[in-house]
Amino acid sequence: MAQRPYIVGNWKMHGTRAMVAEARAIDRAAERLIKVEVALAPPATLIQAIRKEASLIGVGAQDCHTAEGGAHTGDISAAMVKDAGAGFVIVGHSERRANHGETDADVRAKAQAALAVSINVIVCVGETEGQRDAGQAEAVVASQLDASLPRGEHVLERVTVAYEPVWAIGTGRTPTTEDVAAMHRAIRAKLLEIYGEGAEAVRILYGGSVKADNAAALLAADEVGGALVGGASLTAESFVGIVVAAAERLEHHH
Numbered sequence: 001m002a003q004r005p006y007i008v009g010n011w012k013m014h015g016t017r018a019m020v021a022e023a024r025a026i027d028r029a030a031e032r033l034i035k036v037e038v039a040l041a042p043p044a045t046l047i048q049a050i051r052k053e054a055s056l057i058g059v060g061a062q063d064c065h066t067a068e069g070g071a072h073t074g075d076i077s078a079a080m081v082k083d084a085g086a087g088f089v090i091v092g093h094s095e096r097r098a099n100h101g102e103t104d105a106d107v108r109a110k111a112q113a114a115l116a117v118s119i120n121v122i123v124c125v126g127e128t129e130g131q132r133d134a135g136q137a138e139a140v141v142a143s144q145l146d147a148s149l150p151r152g153e154h155v156l157e158r159v160t161v162a163y164e165p166v167w168a169i170g171t172g173r174t175p176t177t178e179d180v181a182a183m184h185r186a187i188r189a190k191l192l193e194i195y196g197e198g199a200e201a202v203r204i205l206y207g208g209s210v211k212a213d214n215a216a217a218l219l220a221a222d223e224v225g226g227a228l229v230g231g232a233s234l235t236a237e238s239f240v241g242i243v244v245a246a247a248e249r250l251e252h253h254h
């Protein structure tokens with residue numbers, strides 16, 4: 001991990017105001033682990049409360065609309081999540097691709113919308129189990145990257161990629177360290193092809209059943225710059241264990 005490791009919690013559709021205390025506890029722990037960049041993406045309803053309570057961690061949204069505003073009942077724009085206190089937005093999570101039929105073009109438009117209001121963006125990609133079994137994992141991810149990644153000015157300062165094999169999300173199953181490394185190397189090559197040399201600095205997170213006890217091995221894989229964590233990010237106890245693993249990984253490297 002050349003850059004500061006980045007550990008991001010995705011709370012999905014979990015959390016009411018009672019969970020703000022958990023975010024505060026994560027923030028306190030992060031103060032002792034400043035070599036790791038820590039962030040949470042709570043439901044949009046909690047962005048403002050958590051931004052107010054947390055001093056150190058990043059706070060972001062799990063999605064945004066492609067448009068600046070308008071007749072889109074129930075949707076939230078990038079400007080709105082920024083206004084609520086979000087410094088980044090996750091786009092293209094496989095649950096949104098699957099449950100809301102989001103295409104690569106939609107994902108890119110959302111990423112562009114985030115960049116247009118000067119917030120960071122985490123673009124998620126990943127193959128299904130069938131695609132991996134058919135030997136298509138790298139090709140699928142390459143084509144998602146080609147079509148989902150935003151372009152234009154300041155992209156490299158603002159974009160993070162999250163590789164999340166769909167079959168590893170919420171299942172307790174993870175790819176081998178070798179498979180993670182191979183995919184992350186392929187993603188790095190693709191980023192260099194798309195963006196040129198500056199893409200060396202783009203962090204590539206691994207996501208899918210990361211827990212405190214497997215984090216060290218996954219974070220040790222080539223080109224893994226951090227983790228996107230779902231289930232294990234819901235309590236300070238489980239999430240901080242992953243942040244500690246990232247900090248220890250750094251110690252071993254320096």
Ligand code: PEP
Nearest residue numbers: 169170207208209230231
């Ligand atoms: C996710 O939702 O991005 C994720 C990786 O979930 P989990 O850690 O629960 O597999």
